[in-house]
Amino acid sequence: AQSVTQLGSHVSVSEGALVLLRCNYSSSVPPYLFWYVQYPNQGLQLLLKYTSAATLVKGINGFEAEFKKSETSFHLTKPSAHMSDAAEYFCAVSDTGGFKTIFGAGTRLFVKA
């Protein structure tokens, strides 16, 4: 069965600093991987997705993620944090066997002024 682990339930950065949110997955086949963001009182929205076309994926709002098969990782980064980036971020993997999307537990990002 596929699974997703997000390291760190909370991450705090200063405005302008690098954002790094970690995600590791387990999968017996090449996976489809996603990052979603959830702002307060809203549903989740797609930031970016990996579908094997390129290992470095660019998403919305300046975020990007790199697929590293050898490390089974799909970490999310942004060079410079903005206050508006404060939200909860979810890594997800598409279960090619059971046709389900499996979510990590989420990482809440805090941005300090």
Next chain:
Amino acid sequence: ETGVTQTPRHLVMGMTNKKSLKCEQHLGHNAMYWYKQSAKKPLELMFVYNFKEQTENNSVPSRFSPECPNSSHLFLHLHTLQPEDSALYLCASSLNQRADNSPLHFGNGTRLTVT
């Protein structure tokens, strides 16, 4: 209106009440989902409908009853709930459940409180 719309946004109900949550999508998608989001827990998949057929029931108690009359509408009927059912209920849609790289589009959720 575009996207996925959920109503109501907030719902408070007693344990003996019957209520329904509604979800509507205007994206032309064929798969619809109910998720439960509780504090400090991962997102829990409850039900999946693909082309109006239920394809997933993730061991959800029978006090939750889904209904999908067409590919654009999804309901979650609630009766005799428990306080631990208080959570944010999220509806989502995707192009097709069988399309593995098709992302989910979420509504803003219904915040349910059971008293």
